[in-house]
Amino acid sequence: MRAGGRTVRTNGTVDRRSLLKMAGGSMAALGLTAAGCGSGSGSGDGTVTIRYAWWGSDDRAKRINQTIALFEKKHPKIKVQTDFQPYLDFWKKFNTQASGGNPPDVFQNAIGFLRKYDEKNVLLDLNEQVEAGNLSMDNFRAGLEEFGRVDGKLLGVPVGSNSMALVIDQPVFAKAGISPKPGWTWDEYHDAMARIRDTQGRAGDSGLYGVMYLYDLFLRQNGKAFFTEDGLGFTEADLVDWWTKGFQGVRSGVYADPKKVAQIRPKSAVAAEIAASEFTWDNFTIRYTSEGKSQYGLAPIPTTDGKTTGQYLGSLMLSGSRRTQHPKEVARFIDFMVHDPEVAKIMGYDRGVPATTEQYEAFQPTDEVNKKIAAYERQLVETRVLQPITPHPAGADVCEAAFLRVAEDVGLGKRSVDEAVQQFFTEAKTALGS
Incomplete structure (x- = not known):
């Protein structure tokens, strides 16, 4: 080209x-x-x-x-x-x-x-x-x-900012009578996923258990973090709990069947109408519009205490x-x-979203998807939920790849939760030199 x-x-x-x-x-x-x-x-x-x-x-x-x-x-x-x-x-x-x-x-x-x-x-x-x-x-x-x-x-x-969000199929959520608001809790989220499964004939979520950056937010809501400056900021018991609940969600149909999700890649499970929502970066929303036939929006990150999301603005850099x-x-x-x-x-x-005020003010989106992204990040700033980012030690990229791969093994039934946790910690400690 x-x-x-x-x-x-x-x-x-x-x-x-x-x-x-x-x-x-x-x-x-x-x-x-x-x-x-x-x-x-x-x-x-x-x-x-x-x-x-x-x-x-x-x-x-x-x-x-x-x-x-x-x-x-x-x-x-x-x-x-x-x-x-x-x-x-x-x-x-x-x-x-x-x-x-x-x-x-x-x-x-x-x-x-x-x-x-x-x-x-x-x-x-x-x-x-x-x-x-x-x-x-x-x-x-x-x-x-x-x-x-x-x-x-x-x-x-x-060069720009983004943050984790829940991308949703808006018509499906509306038909199920679900309207997520800032501060909604994980219990409310899980109830919503079950309601979608029961009333709309599809999984509520594509499967959150393998999203490292989401797990980081969950840990931050509970006074921990995925990384410290030189290693992991959580225990094997923490991860056993997270992946056990994730596997239970797959078996109950609240989360999408990992085999079906793998079969339709690189298309997303939301655009393929296998699931009604998926945790990802907010600026990826445009992808769903190009892949799918529905209307897609951004819902807030669930909370543990009704207010703390653990979120930060991330960014590509030069x-x-x-x-x-x-x-x-x-x-x-x-x-x-x-x-x-x-x-x-x-x-x-x-x-x-452009990182500097000069560029932020210079580009005013006219399409609905980018308007939603801008509104979502504006709401994060205005509600003051943003916190400093978790430090990422050398080897963090390898940890992220291992987390996704091993979590998928759990979802596919290739490993027990205990085996998966041991495997991840072994690989992570090697990557982090600890």
């Missing part, structure tokens, strides 16, 4: 559940050490070339290339070479490049990888560029300016390479991508 005057590799996308299942524990083998020379290049006329890599859909590639064309127009002395890969291919290639000392100058990143690559001396601390005036950390929404900081270092700059020969140009590129209003008009909510 050619987009914005550049050739990029494009491939069909895979949903995150399928993606992580495919990843399994294999990502643990993708270790690396930073070595070798820096990246980026310059020319005799003062023009600098930086390399920018990301993952995502074909549509994201098209939009990003449009923003790069705009950047180069406004910064004629900085040229940008692009590299686009599907999620798993991106990280495999990134590891190969980083282990050879030649990672991209700037790249898309996520919270689960910050400590991992910081420990491997791959990530550029952008604090110096902020102090030099090449990158502004002003005007970020809802505390997002802190999202990419680790131990005082600025390792990533958010990070720089510690090996880059052009940290100033990398910083200016990141600054442009997170602050320029025209970028927001091009990207929309592809990477979440």
Whole structure:
């Protein structure tokens, strides 16, 4: 595909559940050490070339290339070479490049990888560029300016925000007489799922037991967390309870049959009308509209005490390479991508709700799906339920893949709950080095 005057590799996308299942524990083998020379290049006329890599859909590639064309127009002395890969291919290639000392100058990143690559001396601390005036950390929404900081270092700059939500098939919920409100409890949620099963002929939920980020919220509601700064923040007994209830939900039909869910992938169970709801990131809502025939909305996260959801705003980020020969140009590129209003008009909510006020105000969604996403996050801010994000230690990405895979084994009856818990803790302790 050619987009914005550049050739990029494009491939069909895979949903995150399928993606992580495919990843399994294999990502643990993708270790690396930073070595070798820096990246980026310059020319005799003062023009600098930086390399920018990301993952995502074909549509994201098209939009990003449009923003790069705009950047180069406004910064004629900085040229940008692009590299686009599907999620798993991106990280495999990134590891190969980083282990050879030649990672991209700037790249898309996520919270689960910050400590991992910081420990491997791959990530550029952008604090110096902020102090030099090449990158502004002003005007970020809802505390997002802190999202990419680790131990005082600025390792990533958010490009957008998202949060966990319950995506629902609105007509099904309406026919069942269910109207979730902020502060509804887990007991009310489970009653609602059973009512949908009994009155609408489908499972209430696609199966929440394998969603690591949702389990993190549940733990945070109860004074714990999935991760601490250096390991797991819950016990084997905690997970036995969570997965036991999840397996009981599958057997009772409250949660969808995992075999049916696997058969229809990469299509979601909600869009396939196997289940009436599913916990996922709010900005993924647009996926259901494109896949299904119904109308889809966002319902609040259930609570333990009627008020605490444990939620935070998450984000994709842009990070720089510690090996880059052009940290100033990398910083200016990141600054442009997170602050320029025209970028927001091009990207929309592809990477979440824009992180800075300049971009948030520049893009006003007109379609119903993006309006719902904006309203959902606005409600989270206004009701003040947001909390600081749980630290993600090095190896968090491997833990997430293992959690989903082992949880699915429980749902499919391949392992007992006790066996599954032991398997997960064994893999997690290896990944976390504990």
